[in-house]
Amino acid sequence: MRLHGGLNFHKAFKGKKIPILTLDERWYELFPQHEKPNHIKEIECQLNDLLKRQGKLVNDMKDLKNLKSQLMKEIIENMEVSEDSSNSYKILEKNPKYIKEISEKMADMDEELANLPYRIKETNEKLIVESAKIWYQVLEENNQEIGDISQWIDKTRNELKEKLLQKQDMEIKNSQIYTYMHDLLGPDLVQVLDDSFKPDNK
Numbered sequence: 526m527r528l529h530g531g532l533n534f535h536k537a538f539k540g541k542k543i544p545i546l547t548l549d550e551r552w553y554e555l556f557p558q559h560e561k562p563n564h565i566k567e568i569e570c571q572l573n574d575l576l577k578r579q580g581k582l583v584n585d586m587k588d589l590k591n592l593k594s595q596l597m598k599e600i601i602e603n604m605e606v607s608e609d610s611s612n613s614y615k616i617l618e619k620n621p622k623y624i625k626e627i628s629e630k631m632a633d634m635d636e637e638l639a640n641l642p643y644r645i646k647e648t649n650e651k652l653i654v655e656s657a658k659i660w661y662q663v664l665e666e667n668n669q670e671i672g673d674i675s676q677w678i679d680k681t682r683n684e685l686k687e688k689l690l691q692k693q694d695m696e697i698k699n700s701q702i703y704t705y706m707h708d709l710l711g712p713d714l715v716q717v718l719d720d721s722f723k724p725d726n727k
């Protein structure tokens with residue numbers, strides 16, 4: 526599906542600043558869970574997984590930084606301790622290894638964290654494109670239905686006007702008949718005739 530003027534959905538949204546849809550309540554209002562197509566649910570899940578991964582990495586990085594600082598602090602504290610201390614020796618021997626492992630892990634996490642915003646943006650753009658396709662389809666269907674309903678209203682309005690005029694003409698004719706009959710026959714005879722022509726007397 527294309528936007529008006531032949532503009533492609535992908536081209537329309539490419540590079541634009543779009544709020545994260547799964548963090549926007551308005552998006553959920555337009556896509557209630559029971560009306561959400563499966564392919565939209567799939568992209569939504571991918572986006573939420575990326576956001577969760579980003580949050581986890583940020584927290585893990587914070588924990589690793591604290592741990593690294595603690596290990597370095599222990600090294601500094603134990604450098605001044607006598608060499609015959611076995612505990613100090615173990616710390617001085619093992620902590621650098623731990624620090625190296627932590628640094629390598631943090632480097633990998635840094636690389637993943639650097640790439641995640643692009644993946645989140647890409648997935649979010651995919652979600653807005655697919656959402657917009659559905660929205661425009663609904664708009665098109667609703668506009669068609671609105672047009673049909675408007676035609677029905679106009680037709681019904683005209684028919685109602687005709688019926689009202691017809692009813693008015695018939696009421697005027699009835700009034701004229703009764704007036705003439707009253708003048709010609711008198712009210713008493715008209716009453717007798719009225720009673721004779723009542724549905725119960727037929």
